[in-house]
Amino acid sequence: MATIFSAEKSLTSQTSDEAVEHEQEQEADEGRSSESYTEIISTLPREKGWTTEYMYQYQGFWYLSTTGVEGVMRVQKHFKARNEDILLATLPKSGTTWFKPLIFAIMNRGRCDFATHPVLTTSPHDLVPPLENYFHQNIAYPNLDSLSSPQLLFHTHISFTSLPQSVINSQGRIVYVCRNPKDVFVSTFYFLNRMADKNVEPLSVEEAFEQFCKGVSFYGPFWDHVLGYWKASLEWPERVLFMKYEDMKKDSPFHLKRLAEFMGCPFSSEEERQGVVHEILKLCSFENLSNLKVNNTGTFQLGTRKIGKHIFFRQGEVGDWRNHLTNDMVDRLNKIVEQKLSGSGLTFHDSVER
Numbered sequence: 001m002a003t004i005f006s007a008e009k010s011l012t013s014q015t016s017d018e019a020v021e022h023e024q025e026q027e028a029d030e031g032r033s034s035e036s037y038t039e040i041i042s043t044l045p046r047e048k049g050w051t052t053e054y055m056y057q058y059q060g061f062w063y064l065s066t067t068g069v070e071g072v073m074r075v076q077k078h079f080k081a082r083n084e085d086i087l088l089a090t091l092p093k094s095g096t097t098w099f100k101p102l103i104f105a106i107m108n109r110g111r112c113d114f115a116t117h118p119v120l121t122t123s124p125h126d127l128v129p130p131l132e133n134y135f136h137q138n139i140a141y142p143n144l145d146s147l148s149s150p151q152l153l154f155h156t157h158i159s160f161t162s163l164p165q166s167v168i169n170s171q172g173r174i175v176y177v178c179r180n181p182k183d184v185f186v187s188t189f190y191f192l193n194r195m196a197d198k199n200v201e202p203l204s205v206e207e208a209f210e211q212f213c214k215g216v217s218f219y220g221p222f223w224d225h226v227l228g229y230w231k232a233s234l235e236w237p238e239r240v241l242f243m244k245y246e247d248m249k250k251d252s253p254f255h256l257k258r259l260a261e262f263m264g265c266p267f268s269s270e271e272e273r274q275g276v277v278h279e280i281l282k283l284c285s286f287e288n289l290s291n292l293k294v295n296n297t298g299t300f301q302l303g304t305r306k307i308g309k310h311i312f313f314r315q316g317e318v319g320d321w322r323n324h325l326t327n328d329m330v331d332r333l334n335k336i337v338e339q340k341l342s343g344s345g346l347t348f349h350d351s352v353e354r
């Protein structure tokens, strides 16, 4: 398996003795770093977690655990962005599981047969793990380069303002996907409850809602996360594409083509005639992905815990919040979001939902 680190190492001409020495030095450095991460994390603000003992605030954003914060710090320290790569950035529960295979399939069309496509046999989160997870575990990033070289796809939930400097300095493109905050809240609530610590009493929906409104949510505050990428997309439209889950649901072919164009590999009219756009959408549909054995059996490593792969698929619909939130909750969250986003030009209208 190729890793970012091993790719870097392979560019050097080390003898095997030098390589071993280098590994040992790196391990010692990792050990020292771990201690310093723990030290910094112990000083961070914390709040009662939705389903964990505490959530921690780092650089203005909230993480589920100390492991989550450490993962972000490690990415900031070690990740080296390249100009040719694509970074998918999302707030959790905004459609990550959908967009990972979509972008992967756009990148690798022509190289992969739809009947034997890697998306059919590898779960989206094994295909493209979150960087913060990968750097924390120091495991091999999937060997995407054998397929997509020279372009690689990475994923992160990290806010724009906390991205590693190398991402900002590079010419690499960022695709950001967000979703209506009310659906994000509901999806997050059910997801976190399904992976709750057994020894921690989970928050009720009312208590979790209270935390969400205060900004204490998975990689939240919601509004600061979306605004960071929104402003970046206005400032660098050629580098940052801002997309909404609801738009992709409403007119998938149009937005898939927009995505491919932004990535620098637009669909040719011949591909469109051959139905490639339709094939990619069918391959990555909720119905197809959620019924694949690879996505409904087995576990995925998230931080220090293993979670069932099936929990990344719940309903995959727009507007499920209507079945879970009271009118008072809706009014309150609408007002907060409207006020936080005011003047930015970014809005979340319920009318786009069907």
Ligand SMILES: Nc1ncnc2c1ncn2[C@@H]1O[C@H](COP(=O)(O)OS(=O)(=O)O)[C@@H](OP(=O)(O)O)[C@H]1O
Binding pocket: 090, 091, 092, 093, 094, 095, 096, 097, 098, 183, 186, 187, 188, 190, 284, 285, 286, 287, 289, 312, 313, 314, 315, 316, 317, 320
């Ligand atoms: N293929 C496809 N199409 C449309 N929607 C999909 C798809 N796959 C997953 N989902 C729905 O996305 C929600 C999970 O969000 P994420 O994938 O961003 O979660 S995570 O950040 O990776 O944990 C979660 O939404 P809810 O159903 O509303 O909870 C999933 O069901």
